[in-house]
Amino acid sequence: MPAAIYHLYHHPLSPESRLVRLALAERNVSCALAVEKPWEPSAVLRQLNPAAEVPVLVIEQNEDRQIISDPMAICEFLEETHTGTLLGKMPVERAEARRLVGWFNRKMNAEVTRLLIGEKALKRLRGEGEPDSSIIRAGCANVRGHLDYIGWLTERRNWLAGDILTLADLAAGAHLSVVDYLGDVPWNAFPFAKEWYARLKSRPSFRNVLSDYISGFPPPPHYSDLDF
Amino acid sequence: MPAAIYHLYHHPLSPESRLVRLALAERNVSCALAVEKPWEPSAVLRQLNPAAEVPVLVIEQNEDRQIISDPMAICEFLEETHTGTLLGKMPVERAEARRLVGWFNRKMNAEVTRLLIGEKALKRLRGEGEPDSSIIRAGCANVRGHLDYIGWLTERRNWLAGDILTLADLAAGAHLSVVDYLGDVPWNAFPFAKEWYARLKSRPSFRNVLSDYISGFPPPPHYSDLDF
Structure with missing residues (x-):
């Protein structure tokens, strides 16, 4: 039976897309990446996912084609297969790992990631004018609470949800790596979170995410530096 | 071994809480309900869930106490146990059932449920002044797209995700029952969605949700009527 071919429709600044890329890489599943702009979904994306959102995973094997949308639906599918x-x-x-995935994908997203990506990147990419500095200030203030919580967890546990690396670490890493790409993570004020992120960043699964480069938005020099 | 005792911290207008109540009832798990106001979380809720959100499931058995937060973490835990x-x-x-849960919990929530609950109920319950009629109009316009999508799915499938009832139906029913409590579902314009909801509403698992009554907010007469 020929090997399955994986395609992921994603956007480099989508934390949910990064979560899936990291989960695939942790499982050594290689995957062709197709960039989609979520604010300007292509006809292909609309057909694959009626919500017109990334990430979407397409798996082709023989005549069969499976289309999986929704970040956690993809991660749970990989877990089951x-x-x-x-x-x-x-x-x-x-349950604890899933609770923390929800924390980062909902709470951190609403309080930090969405605000900073929206103002600093998407507004420019979509040609919607100047960023609102009060929203950026809110995102930068709120990221500190999440770094504090990560530090609190890693003082008590090896990885965020317990002894082993889980989707909780990958979800947190997905959001923080996007915010770090924008240069907005005050690592030095949060040594426990920094130590955890250094461990995560040095994993082979992170390499692909650390080589992301968005035209017109170069990342800060420390972004891909393992010794940041 | 004594039977496990289940407690659910919830709010009657929280669709994610309703999803978990329905999932417990479909499994014939009886559960003591404790109401929490998510906008004024108690010290107990804060201690159980650092995000201070409902629902939280607490399971006590012998000396053991398991605390599960996050709606899908609870549903997946029940699935596994x-x-x-x-x-x-x-x-x-x-994966298809989980995709649709994500559709209702994220997309319909952002486009419909959160807007209508926020303006019509939470503002009054929190003493935050008059509802914004333009937000209510947006929620009422957007609910039509979701009823259309439900109708489209049920023309092709027995239940929303396929042959059997799944969390996708319960998530859709959780959101629509909250919106219906506020009187904002135009059932008669969407006969396929109405037929599906009538089947769902007549299940024993729905009884408890249909008897919800929020002081100062009586539901419309058709809310609990199986022949609406």
Whole structure:
């Protein structure tokens, strides 16, 4: 049986897309990447996902074609169809990993990531005028609470949800790597979170995300530096 | 071994809380309900869930106490610890159910539920002044697209994600029952969605949700009527 071919429709500044890219890479699943602009979805994206959102994973094998949309639906699908776990073994551990994925994908997204990406990048990419500095200030203030929480967790646990690396670490890393691309993570004020991120950043799964480059938005020099 | 005792911290107008109540009831898990105001979280809620959000499920058995926060983390935990499935058997079917849960919990929530609850109920409950009629108009216009999509799906499938009832139906029903409580679902213009909701509403799992009554906000007469 020929190997399955994976395609991921994504955007480099979409934290949910980064989460899926990291989950694929942690599982050593290689995947062709197709960039989609979520604010200007192509006909292809609209056909694949009626919500016209990234990420969308398309898996082709023989005559069969599976289309999976929604970041956690993709991650749970990979969990069910591949060996190894990115959630943990026991149901209560898996619940804790999923709780933290929700924390970053909903709470951190609303309080930090969406504000900073929206004002600093998407407004310019969409030609919608000048960023609102009060929104940027709010995002920069709020990121500190999340770094504090990451530090609090990693003082008590090896990885965010427990002993092993899980989707919780990948979701947090996905959001922070986007914010870091914009230069807005005050790493030096949060040594525990910084130590955790240094461990995450040095994993092979992170390489692809660290080589992201958006035309017109060069990342700060420390972005891809493992010794930041 | 004594039976486990389940407590759910919830709010009657929280669609994510309703999703979990429905998932518990579909599994015949009885559960004591404790109302929390998400806009004024108690010390207990803050201690159970650092995000101070509902729903939170607490399971007590012998000396053991498990605390599960985040709506999908709770639903997936129930899926892993109980017999029967509310997602489907095959990974690709389960992915479709999860995609649709994401559709309702994120997209419909942002476009409809949050707007209408926020303006029509939470503003008054929180003493924040008059509702903004332009936001209410937007929510009422947007609900039509979601009813259309539900109708489109049920013309092709028995339940929203496929042959069997899944969390996709319960998530859609959770959002629509909240909007229906506020009297804002134009059922008669969407006969396919109405037929699907009538089937859902007549399930024993829906009884508890249909008996919800918020002081100062009586539901419209058709809210709990199975023949609406």
